[in-house]
Amino acid sequence: MASSIDPTCDPTLKSFIPVDSDTHFPIQNLPYGIFSPTRREDPRFGVRIGDQVLDLAVLQDCGLLDSASLPDGIFSYPVLNPFMELPKEQRRAVRLLVSGLLREEEPTLRDNLNLRQRALLPADSVTMHMPVAVRDYTDFYSSKEHATNVGIMFRGKENALMPNWLQLPVGYHGRASSIGISGEDVIRPHGQTIAPDAEFSTFGPSRLMDFELEMGFFVGSGSEQGKPIPINQAADKIFGMVLVNDWSARDIQKWEYQPLGPFNSKNFATHISPWVVTMDALEPFRLEAPAQDPEPLAYLRENDRHTFDINLEVEITAEGDDEGLKVCASNFKHLYWTMAQQLAHHSVTGCNMSSGDMLASGTISGPDKGSFGSMLEITWRGTEPVILPGGKERKFLADGDTVAMSGWCQGDGYRVGFGEVANKILPALDLL
Amino acid sequence: MASSIDPTCDPTLKSFIPVDSDTHFPIQNLPYGIFSPTRREDPRFGVRIGDQVLDLAVLQDCGLLDSASLPDGIFSYPVLNPFMELPKEQRRAVRLLVSGLLREEEPTLRDNLNLRQRALLPADSVTMHMPVAVRDYTDFYSSKEHATNVGIMFRGKENALMPNWLQLPVGYHGRASSIGISGEDVIRPHGQTIAPDAEFSTFGPSRLMDFELEMGFFVGSGSEQGKPIPINQAADKIFGMVLVNDWSARDIQKWEYQPLGPFNSKNFATHISPWVVTMDALEPFRLEAPAQDPEPLAYLRENDRHTFDINLEVEITAEGDDEGLKVCASNFKHLYWTMAQQLAHHSVTGCNMSSGDMLASGTISGPDKGSFGSMLEITWRGTEPVILPGGKERKFLADGDTVAMSGWCQGDGYRVGFGEVANKILPALDLL
Numbered sequence: 100m101a102s103s104i105d106p107t108c109d110p111t112l113k114s115f116i117p118v119d120s121d122t123h124f125p126i127q128n129l130p131y132g133i134f135s136p137t138r139r140e141d142p143r144f145g146v147r148i149g150d151q152v153l154d155l156a157v158l159q160d161c162g163l164l165d166s167a168s169l170p171d172g173i174f175s176y177p178v179l180n181p182f183m184e185l186p187k188e189q190r191r192a193v194r195l196l197v198s199g200l201l202r203e204e205e206p207t208l209r210d211n212l213n214l215r216q217r218a219l220l221p222a223d224s225v226t227m228h229m230p231v232a233v234r235d236y237t238d239f240y241s242s243k244e245h246a247t248n249v250g251i252m253f254r255g256k257e258n259a260l261m262p263n264w265l266q267l268p269v270g271y272h273g274r275a276s277s278i279g280i281s282g283e284d285v286i287r288p289h290g291q292t293i294a295p296d297a298e299f300s301t302f303g304p305s306r307l308m309d310f311e312l313e314m315g316f317f318v319g320s321g322s323e324q325g326k327p328i329p330i331n332q333a334a335d336k337i338f339g340m341v342l343v344n345d346w347s348a349r350d351i352q353k354w355e356y357q358p359l360g361p362f363n364s365k366n367f368a369t370h371i372s373p374w375v376v377t378m379d380a381l382e383p384f385r386l387e388a389p390a391q392d393p394e395p396l397a398y399l400r401e402n403d404r405h406t407f408d409i410n411l412e413v414e415i416t417a418e419g420d421d422e423g424l425k426v427c428a429s430n431f432k433h434l435y436w437t438m439a440q441q442l443a444h445h446s447v448t449g450c451n452m453s454s455g456d457m458l459a460s461g462t463i464s465g466p467d468k469g470s471f472g473s474m475l476e477i478t479w480r481g482t483e484p485v486i487l488p489g490g491k492e493r494k495f496l497a498d499g500d501t502v503a504m505s506g507w508c509q510g511d512g513y514r515v516g517f518g519e520v521a522n523k524i525l526p527a528l529d530l531l
Numbered sequence: 532m533a534s535s536i537d538p539t540c541d542p543t544l545k546s547f548i549p550v551d552s553d554t555h556f557p558i559q560n561l562p563y564g565i566f567s568p569t570r571r572e573d574p575r576f577g578v579r580i581g582d583q584v585l586d587l588a589v590l591q592d593c594g595l596l597d598s599a600s601l602p603d604g605i606f607s608y609p610v611l612n613p614f615m616e617l618p619k620e621q622r623r624a625v626r627l628l629v630s631g632l633l634r635e636e637e638p639t640l641r642d643n644l645n646l647r648q649r650a651l652l653p654a655d656s657v658t659m660h661m662p663v664a665v666r667d668y669t670d671f672y673s674s675k676e677h678a679t680n681v682g683i684m685f686r687g688k689e690n691a692l693m694p695n696w697l698q699l700p701v702g703y704h705g706r707a708s709s710i711g712i713s714g715e716d717v718i719r720p721h722g723q724t725i726a727p728d729a730e731f732s733t734f735g736p737s738r739l740m741d742f743e744l745e746m747g748f749f750v751g752s753g754s755e756q757g758k759p760i761p762i763n764q765a766a767d768k769i770f771g772m773v774l775v776n777d778w779s780a781r782d783i784q785k786w787e788y789q790p791l792g793p794f795n796s797k798n799f800a801t802h803i804s805p806w807v808v809t810m811d812a813l814e815p816f817r818l819e820a821p822a823q824d825p826e827p828l829a830y831l832r833e834n835d836r837h838t839f840d841i842n843l844e845v846e847i848t849a850e851g852d853d854e855g856l857k858v859c860a861s862n863f864k865h866l867y868w869t870m871a872q873q874l875a876h877h878s879v880t881g882c883n884m885s886s887g888d889m890l891a892s893g894t895i896s897g898p899d900k901g902s903f904g905s906m907l908e909i910t911w912r913g914t915e916p917v918i919l920p921g922g923k924e925r926k927f928l929a930d931g932d933t934v935a936m937s938g939w940c941q942g943d944g945y946r947v948g949f950g951e952v953a954n955k956i957l958p959a960l961d962l963l
Contacts, residue, residue: 235708240791261789266732267723271791272704272798276667276885277756286757288880291699291828300698302828324709324800325718327962348880357693359672359703360792366704367880368756396723396734398962448720448780448799449960451708528881530759530830 107198108383110510114201115209116219118149123507123516125149126201127383129194130374130517131179131339134225142228144174144182146197147374147518150222153197157218163200163207167192178232179375183319183338184454190319190338194379227373230341231317233278234453236369237445238313238345238461239270241436243389245464248476265393268436268444270461273345274366278457280373281520287498287527288367290351304527305348305364307481308496312413312472312504313343314431315371315459316438324451331402333439336452340381342372342411342504342520343459349475349495371457372506372520380515384408384508388437398447399440406432409517411463411506413472418499418523420489426477429463429470431506498526539630540815542942546633547641548651550581555939555948557581558633559815561626562806562949563611563771566657574660576606576614578629579806579950582654585629589650595632595639599624610664611807615751615770616886622751622770626811659805662773663749665710666885668801669877670745670777670893671702673868675821677896680908697825700868700876702893705777706798710889712805713952719930719959720799722783736959737780737796739913740928744845744904744936745775746863747803747891748870756883763834765871768884772813774804774843774936774952775891781907781927803889804936804952812947816840816940820869830879831872838864841949843895843938845904850931850955852921858909861895861902863938930958 106112107127114126124130124147134145134152145152155174158164167189173182182190200208208214240246243260246269250259263269287308291300319338322328328336345365352364388406409431416423438458446452462472471477474495478484481494496502501523507516538544539559546558556562556579566577566584577584587606590596599621605614614622632640640646672678675692678701682691695701719740725732751770754760760768777797784796820838841863848855870890878884894904903909906927910916913926928934933955939948 235706263723263725263732263786263789267787269787269791270794272706272794274667274704274882275707276883276888277881279756286881289759289830290880291695293695299825300695300828302830324711325960327721327960351880354695355699355701356790356792357695358788358792359701360788360790362701362703363876363880363882366877366882393731396732398721398734444795445798448722448783448795449709449718450706450795450798453708456708528757528759 105379105382107194107379110513113203114148115203116149116151116201120512121514122149123514123518125513126198127510127513128376128380128515129197130376130380131230132374133177133179133228133230135228136220136225138226142177144179147222148201151219152222152225154218154220161214164193164196167196177228179230180232180455183317187335191379194377227280229278229280230373230375231455231457233275233457234455236273236275236278236457237270238273238459239268239436239441240461241268241434241441242461242464243435244433244466245462245472245476248464248471252480266395268441270441270445271360273369277366278369278371280371281522283370284523284525285346285368285370286525288348289527289530290348290363291354292350293354300354305351307349308524309347309349309474310413310496310502311345311347311462312411312427312429313345313459313462314340314409314506315343315457316340317375318452318454318456321453322446322451325449327449328442328446328452330398330400330439330443333442336442337378337438339375339377341375342506342517344370344502344504344520344522345459370520370522372517374518376515376517381407381508383510384515386432389435391435398443401437401439404437406434406437407508408432409506409508411504414503415487415493416501416503417487417489417491417497420487422488423503424485424487426485427470427472429465429472431463433463433465434460496524498524500524537811537814539626539811542945545635546580547635548581548583548633552944553946554581555946555950557945558630559945560808560812560947561629562808562812563662564806565609565611565660565662567660568652568657570658574609576611579654580633583651584654584657586650586652593646596625596628599628609660611662612664612887615749619767623811626809659712661710661712662805662807663887663889665707665889666887668705668707668710668889669702670705670891671700671868671873672893673700673866673873674893674896675867676865676898677894677904677908680896680903684912698827700873702873702877703792705801709798710801710803712803713954715802716955716957717778717800717802718957720780721959721962722780722795723786724782725786732786737783739781740956741779741781741906742845742928742934743777743779743894744843744859744861745777745891745894746772746841746938747775747889748772749807750884750886750888753885754878754883757881759881760874760878760884762830762832762871762875765874768874769810769870771807771809773807774938774949776802776934776936776952776954777891802952802954804949806950808947808949813839813940815942816947818864821867823867830875833869833871836869838866838869839940840864841938841940843936846935847919847925848933848935849919849921849923849929852919854920855935856917856919858917859902859904861897861904863895865895865897866892928956930956932956
């Protein structure tokens with residue numbers, strides 16, 4: 100197992116920054132993000148550790164990262180992209196240095212009060228930003244359980260999965276401009292919808308707002324146009340992962356999606372968690388990916404077919420309620436198509452991948468009812484509403500609802516987590 | 532008519548640069564592009580005039596554009612985006628200055644041999660680049676004739692148009708990274724296809740390579756997330772237009788497209804003409820857009836519904852042949868949904884538009900057989916092959932074929948044109 104060869108993942112490691120056993124951000128994680136210390140200061144590169152943010156630009160200024168031979172100012176960009184493009188070895192060198200500086204027995208940062216004050220900031224005092232300039236955004240549809248559920252609802256049990264679904268990782272191009280981070284609000288979108296049996300559509304706010312529990316990965320180094328990424332080199336192209344809420348307006352989607360796929364029903368907003376967890380940190384939580392039947396074509400066949408054991412939860416809290424309802428407990432490991440397969444399939448035509456591309460999984464539903472990753476499935480198209488702790492009923496999402504997704508890998512006495520992506524729905528604008 | 536108020540469009544204007552009456556680039560056009568004078572020099576901003584390219588960075592350096600109060604170095608960027616974002620009045624001021632400097636009676640540039648040598652370069656000596664950093668790319672499906680043709684082939688005459696088609700401009704998100712310019716080659720893509728009645732797909736080079744004759748426009752200034760662009764303000768957001776060849780692998784498309792739309796069948800390459808023709812230059816060629824029945828919903832209803840009279844042609848030339856075959860003569864005016872409607876629909880959910888977004892029309896087919904904009908329609912799915920002048924037969928495109936699209940507005944004794952987008956198909960790579 101890779102954890103035995105990567106000292107930064109050693110479960111016995113401890114930092115001088117105190118953390119609880121259920122923190123998502125122990126010294127074994129060290130995710131990257133972009134933050135501003137105060138509203139007046141420029142965004143820069145940070146690493147999350149417990150309830151603190153470590154300012155890498157400050158560490159570089161002090162020469163503490165010199166041995167990694169990094170480009171000047173690489174941590175002062177307002178996005179991770181220039182760092183993501185560095186060779187893997189160089190990125191690993193940074194991880195090793197940061198891990199070393201944060202260890203409880205290492206005095207360099209621990210005992211330098213002046214440096215600590217400049218380099219370590221309370222996470223609740225900083226402003227987070229989009230971590231990555233997303234070049235192109237692609238959304239897959241890789242959960243067999245989700246595709247089956249949706250298929251049963253729309254086409255019946257006999258034809259639930261489309262014939263292509265088991266043979267290729269179905270996906271579509273999404274809208275990159277409207278991707279934002281946890282904490283931003285989402286405004287209920289307007290659009291065209293049609294009543295059952297009506298001839299003409301009407302215009303108004305979506306009535307069937309939904310979330311989709313997904314995870315996404317960022318491409319680190321890109322590929323050249325005309326040069327497919329071979330399946331067994333694909334994993335090396337992946338920089339790290341985030342939680343993704345792929346907001347969906349089901350009534351708009353139903354009317355618009357044929358024959359070219361979802362468009363307005365998805366393009367108004369997509370939200371991600373702000374801390375990008377690297378593949379190095381996830382390595383100890385590798386699992387074999389689900390067996391595939393039929394066996395995929397050669398360009399999708401992996402020597403080392405693997406996925407990750409990432410617990411996922413969704414909670415809905417109505418405006419004014421103290422308590423939310425956990426509507427879903429799922430796991431990334433349920434996905435049928437792996438990230439490597441998605442990347443190999445995406446590029447097999449010669450489509451050039453870029454540093455900063457975001458590829459999302461599609462809704463991650465598990466086999467049981469409690470593990471479904473969208474309201475569409477949880478309430479089975481609204482036929483089985485859920486009741487929030489405050490007594491309110493939900494078929495789909497209401498204005499004022501906050502949807503919070505969280506995700507973490509469970510180690511022995513510690514977690515490596517993604518924090519959360521939590522966003523509130525605001526009422527539709529008055530467009531008149 | 533706007534030409535009477537815009538002196539740069541006056542058909543009687545003449546430049547001291549001699550042009551033929553059939554040039555696409557008389558003084559009335561003045562399209563923008565990005566070029567390098569030589570391979571060693573950095574890309575910069577140019578204006579095409581006849582067979583010459585005018586270097587705007589040189590003009591700005593000499594102070595000849597000072598009265599437009601432009602940001603320093605705006606013409607030294609390797610993309611048009613910073614210029615596209617300027618207020619319309621400022622962009623118009625530049626057009627007026629450039630038009631003035633190129634007039635036959637204006638001595639400033641005409642009689643300054645040293646300046647002429649630095650600022651005017653033969654178009655066939657420079658290297659053209661992608662003119663715009665495309666933020667997001669969206670492809671519509673706005674030709675009723677094309678959608679009907681495809682519908683008849685795949686679903687029969689009775690159900691040719693999907694019920695939503697006449698009520699909203701159907702579109703989908705495309706792949707921005709693989710957009711290139713005229714002159715680049717396109718490699719025949721590999722992908723999954725399935726034989727009729729087969730249970731399992733196979734992998735190999737696409738056998739049904741096709742072009743799609745389209746036009747695209749670039750968004751000049753963007754919009755804020757959550758703020759739809761009102762239909763009657765949409766036209767002002769459009770910077771200019773180009774020809775678009777939306778390469779399509781029909782056999783890959785047929786197998787993959789349900790239920791989320793085209794993906795690999797389109798993502799390997801899209802090519803555009805390198806000179807961006809501004810809306811100012813197209814103004815004299817405005818036409819009323821086709822009547823719509825049913826009347827669209829209010830957010831798609833235009834006070835000043837208009838399109839442009841742009842002749843479009845496609846020619847296919849086989850490798851080694853001296854002569855090509857004109858397979859299509861169409862016109863932009865056939866499109867049912869206008870650019871303003873596309874932009875209003877795209878953003879009505881609150882989707883934020885960015886400077887540099889490219890929105891393409893979808894295949895522009897006319898009512899007659901000679902005006903169909905794809906091989907799929909021209910050969911009616913391969914059942915009616917065309918014969919090239921050298922005697923070769925084509926159902927779809929073959930390796931070595933060059934597809935050249937051109938487009939122009941016909942004035943009285945002059946043209947305002949787009950040049951061409953011409954690209955050759957290379958054989959599929961050997962992936963083993």
